Amino acid sequence: MPSDLAWLAADRAMSAAGGDPRRAGLAAVSLAQALRALRRGRLAMTAAVTAVHQLDLAPSGVFLPDEPALTGTLLIEAALAAAACGSAAAAGELTERAAHLATAHDERHHSDHDGVGFGPTTVELARALTAMRLGDHRQAVAIHRQATGSEAWHLLPAEHRAAHLIDITRAHLDLGDPHAAGRALVTADAIAPAETRIRTAARTALTAVLRAGPTSADVARLAATVGLTR
Known part of the structure; x- marks a missing residue:
């Protein structure tokens, strides 16, 4: 809807x-x-x-x-x-x-x-x-890590950064790395909570992380916050 x-x-x-x-x-x-x-x-x-x-x-x-x-x-x-x-x-x-x-x-003027x-x-x-x-998930993660490690990454709007972190979880999960997916979701929530708590993609990714096995305390707290666990 x-x-x-x-x-x-x-x-x-x-x-x-x-x-x-x-x-x-x-x-x-x-x-x-x-x-x-x-x-x-x-x-x-x-x-x-x-x-x-x-x-x-x-x-x-x-x-x-x-x-x-x-x-x-x-x-x-x-x-x-x-x-x-x-x-x-x-x-x-x-x-x-x-x-x-x-x-x-000029990337310094990253947002008009x-x-x-x-x-x-x-x-x-x-x-x-x-x-x-x-379908090239390894390439996706490699480019993602290089781009998010730059100083310019932090100049982007918070919502843009959080949305990207949520989207890239699919690559982490398809590579069998739920821990990286969980870290991306927790980071996204710290940057722009509305993105992780409203977007269906975030809830879907978080559900997949929970199903993959034991999770970190940060992921467990996020799951409880969004109502996926008690």
Whole structure:
């Protein structure tokens, strides 16, 4: 139900944007995320790529200096959607486009006034998640560890960092490392509790960690907090 509501809200925002490509692009980010949550990867990719095309066609000088953040975020959303569809070629091409854009984007300004965060680190996090969704879990974890070990990782919005940690638990679990998955969830909860306590993906991952065997005290406390154990 939350994903359905998110899709509806994003779709209405797209309609309300009218002919403004920037407003449409901002709405398309949310729309793509909602469609991915509903397992509608191809539609999500189409929505994001279409919004990028509209931004590319807009007259120069219309947008703010940090506008690459929006285009880059849309490219990342499109890449994640492509990976969800199993399209490795499209995911790779879109990620490379985002990476090229990120080299010219000052990561110190990682979030503009609309909350769009983009830079080299967000591209690397996307590489990790696309690798995971395409089944290369070892590569996903390797990229994840390198990206989260950088100073720029700590500059990203708390919700972004927590959401990524929740998402990467799938790679840890598929590699048979529930302890790493548990640590990721506990860290995510410390960064942005709402992400772990509301998102279905977090509860699903935490349930898998609990079923895998004995857990640390921190994981047990988190499970009790979210209502999975007494």
